[in-house]
Amino acid sequence: MKELSLHLLDIAQNSVSAGARKIEIAVRESAEKDRTVLTVTDDGKGMSAEFLSRVADPFTTTRTTRKVGMGIPLFKLAAELTGGTFSIESTPGKGTTVTAVFVPSHIDMPPLGDVTGSMITLIQGSPQLDFVYRHKTDRGEFTLDTRELRRILGDVPLNEPEVLHWIRDFINENEQN
Amino acid sequence: MKSIEELNALRDKMQASMNLRHEDPNSIRVVVGMATCGIAAGARPVLAAIVDEVGRRGLDNVKITQTGCIGVCRLEPIVEVFEPGKEKVTYVKMTADKAKRIVAEHLVNRSVVMEYTIGAAE
Numbered sequence: 001m002k003e004l005s006l007h008l009l010d011i012a013q014n015s016v017s018a019g020a021r022k023i024e025i026a027v028r029e030s031a032e033k034d035r036t037v038l039t040v041t042d043d044g045k046g047m048s049a050e051f052l053s054r055v056a057d058p059f060t061t062t063r064t065t066r067k068v069g070m071g072i073p074l075f076k077l078a079a080e081l082t083g084g085t086f087s088i089e090s091t092p093g094k095g096t097t098v099t100a101v102f103v104p105s106h107i108d109m110p111p112l113g114d115v116t117g118s119m120i121t122l123i124q125g126s127p128q129l130d131f132v133y134r135h136k137t138d139r140g141e142f143t144l145d146t147r148e149l150r151r152i153l154g155d156v157p158l159n160e161p162e163v164l165h166w167i168r169d170f171i172n173e174n175e176q177n
Numbered sequence: 178m179k180s181i182e183e184l185n186a187l188r189d190k191m192q193a194s195m196n197l198r199h200e201d202p203n204s205i206r207v208v209v210g211m212a213t214c215g216i217a218a219g220a221r222p223v224l225a226a227i228v229d230e231v232g233r234r235g236l237d238n239v240k241i242t243q244t245g246c247i248g249v250c251r252l253e254p255i256v257e258v259f260e261p262g263k264e265k266v267t268y269v270k271m272t273a274d275k276a277k278r279i280v281a282e283h284l285v286n287r288s289v290v291m292e293y294t295i296g297a298a299e
Contacts (some may be wrong), residue, residue: 001217010216017245071213114221121221124228125211125243127223152184156191161232161239166187177178 003113004038004102008073011040011098012122014071017062018044018096022130023122027115029104029137035084036102036112043095052090075100082106116171118145120164127158135175142175191240201238205284206259207231211243214250226273230280239284252298258283262266267295 001007008025015023020042028037056076061069072081076080079100090096103107119133133144146158181221209224231239247255252269257264266289268279282288291297
């Protein structure tokens with residue numbers, strides 16, 4: 001994974017697979033504290049304590065096509081390589097929160113990349129789910145909530161190409177401010 | 178700068194065009210692999226290119242979906258095209274540019290781009 005945004009996409013796909021109705025993706029950047037905190041929170045089926053204890057092991061996976069699962073181990077490694085930390089909290093039946101703390105001044109800090117692209121990919125794949133994207137920096141905060149978009153769109157699906165295009169421009173333009 | 182109110186205008190426009198649409202029995206389904214292997218290999222820009230190109234050309238008969246690991250991770254990004262009454266076509270090692278060509282040649286002109294298929298890669 002060349003960008004942190006790709007990890008976010010990958011981890012959020014786990015939330016989709018876990019049957020989440022609402023998935024929140026947050027990027028909190030603080031230049032002052034030299035920390036970038038990424039979280040993916042869902043209300044999916046959660047994990048048992050036993051599964052959680054081995055979920056960062058590459059030989060743990062829910063996929064049926066192969067016996068390895070690299071998503072969580074790669075994300076954990078990326079955070080730890082910058083001197084950061086990684087944690088998962090999960091309650092069966094309630095949901096899961098994945099938190100990765102990065103140290104942006106570290107030489108191994110990957111670029112944040114196209115988080116908008118990851119959000120668009122998620123919305124395209126699961127237009128019926130609720131996605132909340134929060135991006136906080138020292139300059140301010142931006143929030144996108146697909147429930148708000150759906151309220152306006154009515155029966156026009158979120159995954160229509162024209163709508164996705166609009167959402168992309170909406171995030172990009174508002175994030176610059 | 179875009180405001181959320183602008184969506185009202187887009188919705189009205191979309192609703193007008195959607196009323197004219199009907200379920201096309203000849204609709205094509207395009208599936209992009211979006212598991213860890215696909216994402217790491219570059220599936221996100223491939224999907225974006227297909228969505229953009231299908232939208233730009235107004236191809237209402239194309240359904241774009243995502244799936245998990247297809248099982249041949251080394252050939253990701255993978256795109257599968259399902260045309261009714263025909264065998265599935267699997268495109269491998271996709272890029273955004275290759276994906277645009279598939280939209281033009283396969284989805285519009287219904288002609289398989291043989292050189293990008295799994296058969297040509299193996």
